[in-house]
Amino acid sequence: MASLLRQIVAGPRSRHPEAGLDLCYVTSQIIATSGPSGTYPQRAYRNPLDQLVKFLDNKHGEDWAIWEFRAEGTGYPDEEVYGRVRHYPWPDHHPPPFRLVPMIMASMRNWLHREGGESEKKGRVVVVHCKAGKGRSGTMACSYLISECGWEPSEALARFTERRMRPGFGQGVSIPSQLRWVGYVDRWTKGGKIYVERQIEILEVHIWGLRDGVKVQVEGFVDDGKAIKLFHLFSKKERTAHGKAPPGGFLTEMISDLAGFPGTPTAPKPDQAVERDASSNSKVSAPVSEQSSSSEHELGEEAGGEAVIFIPSKRLILPTSDINIDFERRNKASMGLTMVTSVAHVWFNAYFEGNGPEQNGRPDDDGVFQIDWEKMDGIKGSIRKGTRAFDRLSVVWKAYDPEPGRGRKEIIIPEPSADSPVPQMAAADWKGNNETSPGEANSVKSASEYETDNDSFEGLKANLTPDDESSKNGASSTDVGSHLSSD
Numbered sequence: 001m002a003s004l005l006r007q008i009v010a011g012p013r014s015r016h017p018e019a020g021l022d023l024c025y026v027t028s029q030i031i032a033t034s035g036p037s038g039t040y041p042q043r044a045y046r047n048p049l050d051q052l053v054k055f056l057d058n059k060h061g062e063d064w065a066i067w068e069f070r071a072e073g074t075g076y077p078d079e080e081v082y083g084r085v086r087h088y089p090w091p092d093h094h095p096p097p098f099r100l101v102p103m104i105m106a107s108m109r110n111w112l113h114r115e116g117g118e119s120e121k122k123g124r125v126v127v128v129h130c131k132a133g134k135g136r137s138g139t140m141a142c143s144y145l146i147s148e149c150g151w152e153p154s155e156a157l158a159r160f161t162e163r164r165m166r167p168g169f170g171q172g173v174s175i176p177s178q179l180r181w182v183g184y185v186d187r188w189t190k191g192g193k194i195y196v197e198r199q200i201e202i203l204e205v206h207i208w209g210l211r212d213g214v215k216v217q218v219e220g221f222v223d224d225g226k227a228i229k230l231f232h233l234f235s236k237k238e239r240t241a242h243g244k245a246p247p248g249g250f251l252t253e254m255i256s257d258l259a260g261f262p263g264t265p266t267a268p269k270p271d272q273a274v275e276r277d278a279s280s281n282s283k284v285s286a287p288v289s290e291q292s293s294s295s296e297h298e299l300g301e302e303a304g305g306e307a308v309i310f311i312p313s314k315r316l317i318l319p320t321s322d323i324n325i326d327f328e329r330r331n332k333a334s335m336g337l338t339m340v341t342s343v344a345h346v347w348f349n350a351y352f353e354g355n356g357p358e359q360n361g362r363p364d365d366d367g368v369f370q371i372d373w374e375k376m377d378g379i380k381g382s383i384r385k386g387t388r389a390f391d392r393l394s395v396v397w398k399a400y401d402p403e404p405g406r407g408r409k410e411i412i413i414p415e416p417s418a419d420s421p422v423p424q425m426a427a428a429d430w431k432g433n434n435e436t437s438p439g440e441a442n443s444v445k446s447a448s449e450y451e452t453d454n455d456s457f458e459g460l461k462a463n464l465t466p467d468d469e470s471s472k473n474g475a476s477s478t479d480v481g482s483h484l485s486s487d
Contacts (some may be wrong), residue, residue: 191357
């Protein structure tokens with residue numbers, strides 16, 4: 001019965017024919033597996049931890065180590081895997097805080113190629129897992145192939161899908177924001193593997209074709225990436241409507257005029273526009289415009305909506321360059337209640353949208369991120385978003401400067417070298433029940449919640465925990481990627 005349950009839960013993912021476990025070899029050095037568990041009831045339908053450890057011991061002896069990405073908790077104590085586990089947790093269905101990527105890549109590289117005093121340690125493997133061993137694990141497995149092995153993003157994504165998924169059951173990495181992050185990793189690699197973390201201020205959120213009953217909020221990572229925090233829920237008082245939204249080039253003109261930026265050149269023709277993962281990496285003074293793909297005859301459902309600008313009543317500062325814009329639409333039901341009819345969100349990173357890798361690690365000070373409804377993330381890591389909430393979104397942002405004229409504080413994060421200790425993050429409570437998001441969307445909520453105006457601020461944390469090898473060398477988390485510089 002337990003074996004049958006595991007097969008059902010594994011669903012579209014490939015199982016290893018020899019071990020009978022939900023895992024695969026992405027390459028000879030990278031294993032992707034769903035999160036194992038040593039306790040019931042999870043053990044009945046997940047990979048049993050003792051069976052996974054036995055398989056790894058038999059196949060690889062002491063030459064295996066785990067990289068786990070579960071902010072919800074691993075489901076087992078470190079001792080059950082001989083303490084041979086590195087922790088870089090972040091919430092399910094989301095991309096990682098990008099500041100984790102250099103550390104994850106370097107620690108995997110060092111385990112495979114340097115640790116143990118050899119130029120290359122033959123036979124070692126990296127075991128990556130999240131919950132299902134698909135989205136978060138696939139994002140990092142593909143990132144390693146791109147940044148450390150020289151693969152093209154399309155090749156890495158295709159390999160992971162080929163090895164991890166059963167034929168005809170979709171992509172291995174399928175969440176749009178995680179795919180955007182894979183593109184970021186490719187640009188980070190080509191740009192010299194430098195990342196600059198900055199606080200970002202959200203100036204305005206422009207929405208075309210906004211339907212009725214849509215809640216718009218801004219979120220970001222806190223607690224070293226283990227949790228997502230709601231920083232601002234826009235209220236009706238912060239909303240200005242500008243009528244129906246004309247198609248095409250009106251997007252550029254409206255952003256420029258209403259945000260107070262200088263005039264922009266004529267928008268490129270559709271066949272001239274260049275797009276990176278559904279976002280435009282243009283400067284604020286010249287945001288790229290293109291013909292919207294959501295014309296009324298293509299929608300096949302409710303059309304229309306307003307052109308709306310949301311301007312926060314207080315300064316809206318996020319602690320990192322990772323920004324999430326979240327939407328929830330509700331329709332009124334009986335007895336004063338409302339039903340959630342659509343849920344969508346999108347993550348972007350201002351360092352990459354500001355062209356940092358292409359400018360030697362000096363990103364633009366401001367910019368505009370744009371995306372269409374069709375390219376948003378859906379609920380629970382799916383592409384399902386429900387009924388249309390809007391047609392197109394643009395977010396106007398700038399790097400936060402608390403003391404203008406004195407130089408903006410930035411955290412420059414290079415990839416640790418082969419000779420440097422690599423920090424890891426503090427693990428989430430392995431027993432679970434960890435709060436990782438502002439709250440799950442309930443199917444029924446009170447209509448009075450529409451009036452809520454909730455905004456808050458939280459500073460950037462850099463509380464890193466060195467891994468075992470770093471601790472032996474007496475290294476601290478401040479040795480890598482935590483120094484400040486000023487422009």
